[in-house]
Amino acid sequence: MSKDRTDIAGMADEYVLGLLEAAEARQVEAELDRDPDLKAAIAASRDRFLPLDDTADPAVVGDDLWSRIDAALPVQGAASAATRRPTANDNSPGGQRWRATALAALAAAVLLAVALSFNLMRAVEPLVVAVLVNEAGEIQATVEDFGNERAAVRLLADFTVPEDKTIEVWTLPSPERGPVSLGLIEDARSVRLEGHAASGSGLPLPRDSQLYELTLEPAGGSPTGRPTGVILAKGLARITR
Amino acid sequence: MVTGSAPDDLTTALAACAQGDRTALRSIFDREAGRLVTIAERIVRRRDLAEEVVQDSFIRIWTQAHQYRPDRGSARGWIYAIVRNRALNLLRDGRREYTVEDVEGLRERDQVDHVMAAWHRLDRTSRLHDCLGALDDTKRRGILMAYIGGYSHGEIAGRLRIPLGTTKSWIRRGLSALRECMA
Numbered sequence: 001m002s003k004d005r006t007d008i009a010g011m012a013d014e015y016v017l018g019l020l021e022a023a024e025a026r027q028v029e030a031e032l033d034r035d036p037d038l039k040a041a042i043a044a045s046r047d048r049f050l051p052l053d054d055t056a057d058p059a060v061v062g063d064d065l066w067s068r069i070d071a072a073l074p075v076q077g078a079a080s081a082a083t084r085r086p087t088a089n090d091n092s093p094g095g096q097r098w099r100a101t102a103l104a105a106l107a108a109a110v111l112l113a114v115a116l117s118f119n120l121m122r123a124v125e126p127l128v129v130a131v132l133v134n135e136a137g138e139i140q141a142t143v144e145d146f147g148n149e150r151a152a153v154r155l156l157a158d159f160t161v162p163e164d165k166t167i168e169v170w171t172l173p174s175p176e177r178g179p180v181s182l183g184l185i186e187d188a189r190s191v192r193l194e195g196h197a198a199s200g201s202g203l204p205l206p207r208d209s210q211l212y213e214l215t216l217e218p219a220g221g222s223p224t225g226r227p228t229g230v231i232l233a234k235g236l237a238r239i240t241r
Numbered sequence: 242m243v244t245g246s247a248p249d250d251l252t253t254a255l256a257a258c259a260q261g262d263r264t265a266l267r268s269i270f271d272r273e274a275g276r277l278v279t280i281a282e283r284i285v286r287r288r289d290l291a292e293e294v295v296q297d298s299f300i301r302i303w304t305q306a307h308q309y310r311p312d313r314g315s316a317r318g319w320i321y322a323i324v325r326n327r328a329l330n331l332l333r334d335g336r337r338e339y340t341v342e343d344v345e346g347l348r349e350r351d352q353v354d355h356v357m358a359a360w361h362r363l364d365r366t367s368r369l370h371d372c373l374g375a376l377d378d379t380k381r382r383g384i385l386m387a388y389i390g391g392y393s394h395g396e397i398a399g400r401l402r403i404p405l406g407t408t409k410s411w412i413r414r415g416l417s418a419l420r421e422c423m424a
Contacts, residue, residue: 043314055362058275076261
């Protein structure tokens, strides 16, 4: 990691052993894709400790576990649109579904074009834009950060939020400062967040590769001021140019 | 490095998964699921949660198979890491704390036994066995408790009855000595 590259191997070991704090572990995961040294150190660490996993006696596993997995597997590659939005009259897996997908894609393209021209026409430009993806790598949302704790969050997938929960938007301005809340998304709809009163002291201007994420928190927001719930989506920002 | 039988089969199976071949995922399941359930159970301490972890992990193995690169460690290490991470995340979400509270007292001893049993069953011809054996007892125990049982620094400090700061630095030094020994 950028703060002390000398101990990448130590950090990799602690990550593999599960000894890092949740926020540190998330940061390691966010850095993985663009830090080949860190990635290699983690791979080496995993293989070093793997013999300990061979000491486990295999449990007897029923066929029902496989049935549950098999039933939940998405179609490889084609994943999102087709599986997430089956239409009510979807009775022929071939034609109808692909037609629905094509129409959905067309509608999405129109929406994006409208959103984009809206963006281009606006007087204020975001400083950075982050595309947030879920664990399966599917695009879930974008965050445009205008600095001064003003941000626009656009949801690009349906989120199911239980009644006693809310989606909270976080960013990680620096490892020292830790994750900072940018605000809550009520009703799982795209929102503009304007200056989040609670954080008071203000944030540094967003920088390239800054981490943004959405988590599921108790209604009213995280009780600790740090992310506590599951991560719905995360991604690294890019500077607009 | 020795990582069990025919690691190449798993590499091939992952590549087939990335192409959408469900029988390849099934072959990984048939070969590894039993051991993966045990590994998850050592961490989350409940069979039903362990199966949930393995179920989620196989879906992840399927959707992320295309990201695996053979030049970045063994396929087996990659698969096992997905399961360990899911199990550790479940712990961090706090589910072990309140779901197991009632049986914690009963099973705590079992759990410590699991950790030490793993050490005693570790392949004696492995480099890892030699190098862990060269550490002093506390450092070795700390590292094993973290890897096998998913214990945090705080939990290790409490169980070994040493201050948190000392625990952290001992484990860090233990890990460093281990890397040097295995290099």
